Amino acid sequence: xxxxxxxxxxxxxxxxxRATLSCRASQSVSSSYLAWYQQKPGQAPRLLIYVTSxxxxxxxxxxxxxGSGTDFTLTISRLEPEDFAVYYCQQYGSSPLTFGGGTxxxxx
Amino acid sequence: xxxxxxxxGGLVKPGGSLRLSCAASGFMFSDYYMTWIRQxxxxxxxxxxxxxxxxxxxYYADSVKGRFTxxxxxxxxSLYLQMNSLRAEDTAVYYCARDHYEGSLAPSTARHWGQGxxxxxxx
Numbered sequence: 207x208x209x210x211x212x213x214x215x216x217x218x219x220x221x222x223x224r225a226t227l228s229c230r231a232s233q234s235v236s237s238s239y240l241a242w243y244q245q246k247p248g249q250a251p252r253l254l255i256y257v258t259s260x261x262x263x264x265x266x267x268x269x270x271x272x273g274s275g276t277d278f279t280l281t282i283s284r285l286e287p288e289d290f291a292v293y294y295c296q297q298y299g300s301s302p303l304t305f306g307g308g309t310x311x312x313x314x
Numbered sequence: 315x316x317x318x319x320x321x322x323g324g325l326v327k328p329g330g331s332l333r334l335s336c337a338a339s340g341f342m343f344s345d346y347y348m349t350w351i352r353q354x355x356x357x358x359x360x361x362x363x364x365x366x367x368x369x370x371x372x373y374y375a376d377s378v379k380g381r382f383t384x385x386x387x388x389x390x391x392s393l394y395l396q397m398n399s400l401r402a403e404d405t406a407v408y409y410c411a412r413d414h415y416e417g418s419l420a421p422s423t424a425r426h427w428g429q430g431x432x433x434x435x436x437x
Contacts, residue, residue: 241423250409250427251359262425294359298422302375305359 208233208297210306218314225282227309229295234275236299242271242280245308246291254293255280285311316340316426318410323431330400330435336393336410336428344388347371347413347421350395352406353430362408363395364421373421378404400435407432 209232219225229240238258243251253262255271258278268283282289290313295306322334334350349364363384364373372384383396393410408431411424 239422243424250430251424252427253414253423253425256414256423296359296423301373303361303364303421305361307358 207302208235208300208304210295210297210304212293212295212306212309214309215307216310216312218312219285220314221285221287223285225280225285225289225311227280227282227293227311229273229278229280229306231276231278231297233300235278235297238274239297239299240271240273240278241296241298242269243294243296244289244291245294251294282311287313316412318412318426318428320408320410320428320431323408323433325434325436326400327437328401328435331396331398332400332433334395334397334408334410334431334433338391338393338410338412341412342416343386343391345416347418348386348393349411349413349421349424350384350393351409351411351424351427352404352433353409354403354406360406364413365393366421367417371420397433400433402435405433405435 211230213228240258242255245251259271270281272279292308292310294308317339319337350362352360352362365384381399385394410428412426414423414425
């Protein structure tokens with residue numbers, strides 16, 4: 207099983223700042239099948255990024271993904287008030303499909 | 315638009331059973347992998363089970379294998395999760411999710427999610 211470790215656990219930033227979230231896999235993620243989700247309180251997660259760097263429909267271009275192998279990054283170029291949430295990575299290159307533990311982006 | 319509506323959650327005693335349902339609309343249900351994902355405060359998100367379009371590919375997490383059964387009725391656009399021998403650690407919000415790709419041969423990302431249904435296992 208591929209274990210995904212997200213860091214930091216919490217990121218305290220101000221609106222307008224850049225956020226950099228890390229997702230590290232215990233083994234190489236096949237075909238860069240790595241996705242990112244955003245979850246706000248009381249809501250289901252929402253798919254942001256798939257295949258490492260492709261934005262899902264309707265996702266603003268301030269969200270970008272990068273990486274390969276075992277190291278992946280989600281970058282939010284300029285934080286908007288609605289971006290403060292919890293972010294999860296997920297790998298789907300090998301079974302079982304697994305999620306990371308999440309990074310909370312909070313207002314500083 | 316895509317809609318997934320879960321039902322069937324509730325409070326159940328340890329050892330009891332529940333059947334979750336997910337009513338799908340707004341897309342060709344029979345063309346997509348479907349998945350149950352659960353979320354607990356302590357363990358985050360867990361991919362519990364998935365089922366292929368025709369039911370030939372079924373996966374269960376080790377934590378539920380032998381106790382949970384996933385099924386689908388393509389004629390009724392519905393997904394189910396029969397949960398038996400429930401334990402306290404099964405307490406979670408259970409989400410029904412649709413795969414990203416139509417006609418995929420393997421599960422991928424959860425492109426669309428329901429609102430979730432809470433299952434509480436407690437005496």
